[in-house]
Amino acid sequence: MVIGRETMDNLLKIGNPKWKTSITKVETNRIITRGYPQEDLIGKISFPEMVYLLINGKLPSENESKMLEAVIVSFCDHGVTPPSTQAARLMASAGSQLNTCVSGGILAFGKHHAGALERSMKMFQEVIQRGVMGYLGPIESPEDLEEVAKVLVHELLNNNEKIPGFGHRYHEKDPRAPKLMELAQKYKCYGLHTQLAQAIQDALFDRKGINMNVDGANAGILSDLGFDWKIATGIFMVGRLPAMISHVYEEMTVESSFRKFFELEEIYYDGMKEINP
Amino acid sequence: MVIGRETMDNLLKIGNPKWKTSITKVETNRIITRGYPQEDLIGKISFPEMVYLLINGKLPSENESKMLEAVIVSFCDHGVTPPSTQAARLMASAGSQLNTCVSGGILAFGKHHAGALERSMKMFQEVIQRGVMGYLGPIESPEDLEEVAKVLVHELLNNNEKIPGFGHRYHEKDPRAPKLMELAQKYKCYGLHTQLAQAIQDALFDRKGINMNVDGANAGILSDLGFDWKIATGIFMVGRLPAMISHVYEEMTVESSFRKFFELEEIYYDGMKEINP
Amino acid sequence: MVIGRETMDNLLKIGNPKWKTSITKVETNRIITRGYPQEDLIGKISFPEMVYLLINGKLPSENESKMLEAVIVSFCDHGVTPPSTQAARLMASAGSQLNTCVSGGILAFGKHHAGALERSMKMFQEVIQRGVMGYLGPIESPEDLEEVAKVLVHELLNNNEKIPGFGHRYHEKDPRAPKLMELAQKYKCYGLHTQLAQAIQDALFDRKGINMNVDGANAGILSDLGFDWKIATGIFMVGRLPAMISHVYEEMTVESSFRKFFELEEIYYDGMKEINP
């Protein structure tokens, strides 16, 4: 093998390494994360502070840290109802390893499951930055919010679209949402996005009797904490991971392995269905 | 950034590239797999021949090719009963993409599901190479097989161990196994491993009325085709993948999205269970 | 625990099983796929016929079967250059199991990798059904294709968009594409979609000197074989899986485990980069 001239040049050129990162610098006996030696962070900062530092690149204020802690705690678990948890436990029952099962569970965070947080944050951030459907410019004062929320709700309902972050298939009143909104005020994290969430809730409840869910509240809060909507599913995963692990562990240790989740009689062979209609 | 001296030396040293492979060589406008330009293989060799070529490094004989085709066809599908298929469909229902769902399904190929083929091939290959529990030397003639099988079955049953490749939780007589054994004779792939599978079946049926399943037959055949037991799950995946894709597509196009697979009443909260007993 | 009345009713109601499928019916000692007992398919139909049967619900003609075989063989491997193969080998080196590594590799089939086949099939199928940007109605005769292709290429180039299925980052002339187009004619699979692929190639080569790649050719062919573009990545996975397995096996058996793929000097710490700009 001969290394090509161009490659050689590329390898030698400063500024053309294989990887670039601003997150953590590793040297022999030194690990520096976002500018801090890790041994100075361990035992000193909380886990939510580490989450904020890793993702946003700086340490949060005390209020921000407590707010974020409440958010990730609120994502903790929804029992065996989510397809992600069911999928992870199916894998555990089949004899897959812990990390494999957790990985599989995460793959079930699709458009309809866990995607609501992302869509809700995206909607809030776009509305605050650009207004609704061109009717209104950027939102700069709380006064605009009520009007914007009404227009938004009107448009979405007219188009028969679901409003992400509102309504829940198991709860009429998601008990986590009001608690989070209360904490948002306590920790002074009640900015435009969180206020928009509240305004939408008011408009939507008026028209359809639908309440805010955990995703809607957290979408407002996380946006006011400065998180990009593109990272939404990440924050959710951080909060949900411990329960996913716990469910896999429970399946592994409490249940008999490779149990039949369904009897043959529960599977219907629909032989007449046409394909590729 | 400065490239360290040692790294520089490593990079320049012939024989220390990032990757080494004997499978496919890629050059501009040329792709050579196991020595053959791909355009000479396309339209000329069958898919099973390509599988054999990629994994074993050479083209199979005509009989070997037909035998391998029967093996991968036999792994095609087991409806919605396997946890892998259920997991993949749960993900599809949650709105995940096709490749994500398939990937998730593959993660459910754990110790108890799909693992039987690997354990069966491992057992057959070890017995043929080393005999059973030191009682018997390497097996060299068909005459030894009956005796070896009896000893093996005796030992495993005495230790209350399952014999991988025999028995099936849905079938008393797996209809795929006898067909595969018949084809093994037709395609002259009835070597020591396949004969061992048959001898174990005879001994086991005698004592417990248990029959060979699709994994047991294929474990013998794939071993006689020269496949390492470490690749077993790979061959199974090749055979099962099309059905996994078809199931995900069916879930995506026929079912309503994010359907509830279980009602709350089907989930029992066992609050009294102690943890970490 | 008491089973709720509504659930009870649902469980009893015919037509409300947990799962419905038209793919495979499983009964004790009987496995029926798309209407055929599996023991009648094993040893009789080829693997590509099984792929077609599972996905499209019926057996293909002989020409269709041979065409599909060429397509999946053509997806076989591209050495260690794709991120999917690199990811799978990284996992193998870290000590993950075969199915885990393969699953991980499949997760790298993102928008930019393997996604081209899907986008290309979608584009071809939409153009044939609806014409281009409203300029032209549904394409019904080969005569329209040249004009449509020119309009399409013009529009996409004007919008600075890449045309999926054309151009390759390693090859000026992908050697697989002309071979596949030649076979499309041989196997009489040269319908409107494949002709559109050719017409786009002609228009694009004229303006930019860019050639069709393996995805472009297969996108036309698979569309003419009747495959929905939503299944595209599935067909690619079927073709690529054996090589993925072979690469993982090679990494496991030939390389030393947990090797360092990169030296510290190849990772640049870009501490000045601002986050969330």
Add this chain to the structure above:
Amino acid sequence: MVIGRETMDNLLKIGNPKWKTSITKVETNRIITRGYPQEDLIGKISFPEMVYLLINGKLPSENESKMLEAVIVSFCDHGVTPPSTQAARLMASAGSQLNTCVSGGILAFGKHHAGALERSMKMFQEVIQRGVMGYLGPIESPEDLEEVAKVLVHELLNNNEKIPGFGHRYHEKDPRAPKLMELAQKYKCYGLHTQLAQAIQDALFDRKGINMNVDGANAGILSDLGFDWKIATGIFMVGRLPAMISHVYEEMTVESSFRKFFELEEIYYDGMKEINP
């Protein structure tokens, strides 16, 4: 479809639900985790307390909570050096979604990567419960530990085995380990397992100059906190997840998409390698 009699009976039988769990009970408008309504936990307990509660079924003491917080913070990141992070970024570059990339990264936690924590915890827990190789009975007093550690190190070195939790491929002195050991004393989490870790370190440093790493320290601490070694990789994942997310986000937002990580010249085609030797 008719529901079989046996199934019907099973469905009606109290105590035979599809799922059982002791983790979280979900009812309309109520979500109870380990006995606590979630709205009472949000804003009140810390994230590490939630982790402990979910996995061990009860709330930790204040010291235990702070210790666990330090442990998960210490797993935060090791830059772009781990194969898990590299795999996740490869997928991000290929255009896969955030959850998909994170899931893929987790699949790289194989035997050699992240597995050290599990093996280390398993070793510590087995030694404390059963002694070493039958030489010594259960360890009940700190006095036995020095002797046990010497025997263990002697045995393992004689068998040319690596001692999981000691030595690091990038650090002679992992800066995280002494910090964690210091905190173990501060938070009174310096039980038999952590003392064993220290004793092994002393014996091993004496003979080979090898130091404890982050996994060795945390293996002792987590064992003293009451965590089963089977959950080890889970705790590691909880700590590492935020950085994985941050790396994927960085790759998505800072780097150009589908970049070439390797030039063709960095891939060596080793055509002479024999297969299945």
